[in-house]
Amino acid sequence: MKKEVKDTIIVDLGQKLKEYPHFYLVDVTGLNAEATSKLRRDCFKQEIKMVVVKNTLLREAMEASDVDFAPLYGSLKNNTAVLFAHTANVPAKLLKDYAKEGIPALKAAYAEEEFYVGADKLDELVSIKSKNEVIADIVSLLQSPAKNVISSLQSGANTIHGVLKTLGERAE
Template identity: 25%
Template sequence: MSKYVKELVTRDIKRRLEGVEDAVVVSCVGMDANTTNELRGELEKKDIHMLVVKNTLARRATEGSQIHGAFEGAAGQVSVCWGASDFVSLVKEIVKLDKDKEKYEKFVAGGGVMDGEKLDAEGLKAVSKWPNREEQISMLVGQILGPGSQLSAALLGPGKMLNSQIKKKGEGDE
């Protein structure tokens, strides 16, 4: 590849990855075209983007960015995945696809970058066990509403008991 073509490809990669702060690097080497298209379609449904790049060009394109560390130690052709509603959702989906060796035998999660920190494959598996954004919001709402519902029950409980006793007393006099 000529120097001019490398520069064009590097600029294109840099443009596509502009603004990406968290990403996962995977290997799809050896996958046939049909399987790769099926994989891309599955990722696209979850708003996950996948870009296949040569590691040296990716390193050059991401120089100075937060995701540069993801390509350290990578060899050959790699795919970088980013997107989804949050990083944990992205990692959960990538790890799930990595475990599905029946369908995507050649798909291997290699590592990634979260908040500028490099993650290895084991780090990705650990992150995949975290609650995603929606789960965190529901836990937070539960924690916020919990004391209020307990207070409401404490206030309404005796009132209902008193009401039922008055009602029974009223029905007994008739």
């Protein structure tokens, strides 16, 4: 590979590292062409950008980045694919679906400005809540007390109304 091509790839990877806040390093050793195509399709459906890279070029792109990715350098062995995503837990959920087959295996991840090294971190990554999930939780927490108050007032109104009606109909 010519130096110009390598430099272009390094710059492109550097831009992806800046553009996407979360990425996963995945070992794709043992995937045949059919399995790789299926993985790419599944990634595309979930808005994950999958790039198969040379480890040395990815390392150079990481070294040129503003973020210190040193904890991930040890994971750059064998065949590596990088799954870039805007939502931290989406690639983890995809890899969890593939976990039955064992391929591809998680090597490491950079999600929510934290480093996760090792395949055993997959469950931890799956449990990370996305921004939309956190917002939904907050909204439901905020709505819960209001719903309880309204419910209590409505049931109390029915009770008070029933008591007043009974008292009004009572013979004096």
